[in-house]
Amino acid sequence: MCESVARMDQRPSSRLSGFYRQTLEQRLLTVAGWAGLDDADLTALRAGLSVEQADHLVENALGLFALPLGLGVNFLVNGRNYLIPMAVEEPSVIAAVSNAARLARAGGGFTAGSSEPVMIGQVQLLEVPDPAQAEQAILAARPRLAALIDPLHPSIVRAGGGFRGVEVRHLPDTPAGPMLIVHLLLDCRDAMGANAVNTAAEAAAPLLEALSGGRARLRILSNLSDRRLAWASCQIPVRAFAGDGVEGAPVAAGIAEANAFAWADPYRAATHNKGIMNGIDPLAIATGNDWRALEAGAHAYAARDGHYRALTDWRVVAGDDGEPALAGRIELPLAVGIVGGVTRVHPAAQVALKILGVATARELAEVMAAVGLAQNLSALRALAAEGIQAGHMALHARHVALAAGAPAGLVEQVAAQLIAEGQIRVARAAEILAGGMMNDER
Numbered sequence: 027m028c029e030s031v032a033r034m035d036q037r038p039s040s041r042l043s044g045f046y047r048q049t050l051e052q053r054l055l056t057v058a059g060w061a062g063l064d065d066a067d068l069t070a071l072r073a074g075l076s077v078e079q080a081d082h083l084v085e086n087a088l089g090l091f092a093l094p095l096g097l098g099v100n101f102l103v104n105g106r107n108y109l110i111p112m113a114v115e116e117p118s119v120i121a122a123v124s125n126a127a128r129l130a131r132a133g134g135g136f137t138a139g140s141s142e143p144v145m146i147g148q149v150q151l152l153e154v155p156d157p158a159q160a161e162q163a164i165l166a167a168r169p170r171l172a173a174l175i176d177p178l179h180p181s182i183v184r185a186g187g188g189f190r191g192v193e194v195r196h197l198p199d200t201p202a203g204p205m206l207i208v209h210l211l212l213d214c215r216d217a218m219g220a221n222a223v224n225t226a227a228e229a230a231a232p233l234l235e236a237l238s239g240g241r242a243r244l245r246i247l248s249n250l251s252d253r254r255l256a257w258a259s260c261q262i263p264v265r266a267f268a269g270d271g272v273e274g275a276p277v278a279a280g281i282a283e284a285n286a287f288a289w290a291d292p293y294r295a296a297t298h299n300k301g302i303m304n305g306i307d308p309l310a311i312a313t314g315n316d317w318r319a320l321e322a323g324a325h326a327y328a329a330r331d332g333h334y335r336a337l338t339d340w341r342v343v344a345g346d347d348g349e350p351a352l353a354g355r356i357e358l359p360l361a362v363g364i365v366g367g368v369t370r371v372h373p374a375a376q377v378a379l380k381i382l383g384v385a386t387a388r389e390l391a392e393v394m395a396a397v398g399l400a401q402n403l404s405a406l407r408a409l410a411a412e413g414i415q416a417g418h419m420a421l422h423a424r425h426v427a428l429a430a431g432a433p434a435g436l437v438e439q440v441a442a443q444l445i446a447e448g449q450i451r452v453a454r455a456a457e458i459l460a461g462g463m464m465n466d467e468r
């Protein structure tokens with residue numbers, strides 16, 4: 027059941043050295059050549075969603091709220107090169123993930139895999155007179171449930187998905203009394219599947235009421251989609267962490283120690299896992315996926331043993347060549363789709379998927395897991411070595427310059443002065459912009 031969806035790579039290397047030094051226009055041309063984008067794609071990237079489209083997407087629409095769309099580079103996953111479209115406002119995220127992907131290439135990149143894309147629909151049954159007997163009746167009704175649910179989703183069934191089974195869970199002690207919870211399992215293939223699962227749960231509820239003698243209340247998917255997992259791993263020679271007079275071994279050991287902290291302490295694990303989602307959410311947003319669903323699933327999965335923990339594992343091991351290596355692994359639920367929903371409606375999401383070049387939702391989930399692992403690696407590497415602020419400073423200074431109203435042509439200059447002065451404050455940026463203070467020695 028669990029495997030990778032690896033496929034042949036006929037694309038150029040995603041190792042784009044110095045990409046960040048190109049102008050925005052040059053970057054667009056580079057990516058257009060790399061991913062085969064046409065003029066319409068480039069227009070879609072620039073224009074994104076229209077106000078008219080927004081008006082159809084949500085209620086009471088007023089306008090648009092734009093996010094920067096950047097590109098994570100250097101990714102090699104299951105031997106295939108990927109460029110990662112990322113919609114995110116936080117400075118350093120894209121630079122950091124690209125840097126970690128470059129490091130991972132020293133160990134052959136990431137290996138990733140995924141389970142079948144099976145979602146869970148929940149039906150809550152109350153006032154069930156005989157829960158044990160109801161469980162038997164519901165489990166025995168599997169063929170009837172399949173016959174009821176599969177015809178509701180012809181396109182999913184045509185694609186090889188459909189109803190996969192039924193499970194019953196007992197909640198004997200809740201504030202509203204005992205409950206029987208029925209899980210309907212649905213393989214959603216390349217769709218995220220929320221609508222399909224909710225439709226199935228609502229359609230099955232009357233039959234489940236008849237079988238159990240109980241009363242159905244909620245009929246909705248679970249965002250703890252732990253039947254739809256993705257994982258990624260990498261093994262990086264410790265020597266790859268050396269640089270600027272720093273040896274690799276203490277950095278690798280520091281990363282393992284940082285991970286142990288997050289394994290043991292929920293206060294640290296929350297921040298650690300937030301750093302993982304720094305990579306996963308931007309890719310989800312860029313591809314039109316529901317990042318709140320991913321957040322909910324990730325954090326619930328992090329607490330699956332009753333203790334909230336790190337979603338990653340990093341440890342120093344003996345590498346294949348006998349030299350020490352840092353081995354990392356992540357596993358989490360990733361319910362993502364490449365068809366339907368916003369993915370289909372948002373023009374920039376379509377182009378993002380084209381850049382990514384994934385053939386299935388599982389492949390997207392596998393790449394996403396690798397992105398989460400890379401984002402975590404970059405954060406832990408910086409935290410274990412120079413600290414996080416050093417890398418953040420330049421971009422933070424640019425944000426502060428922008429916040430103070432710096433025009434595009436002056437942002438770099440003002441930011442550089444803020445850093446040189448060691449006081450990155452909007453008030454100081456405003457003073458610099460007000461003029462006559464660019465050479466102030468204070």
Ligand code: MEV
Nearest residue numbers: 297298300301405406414
């Ligand atoms: C900041 O957005 C994310 C980090 O705090 C993650 C971490 O601490 O691991 C740097």
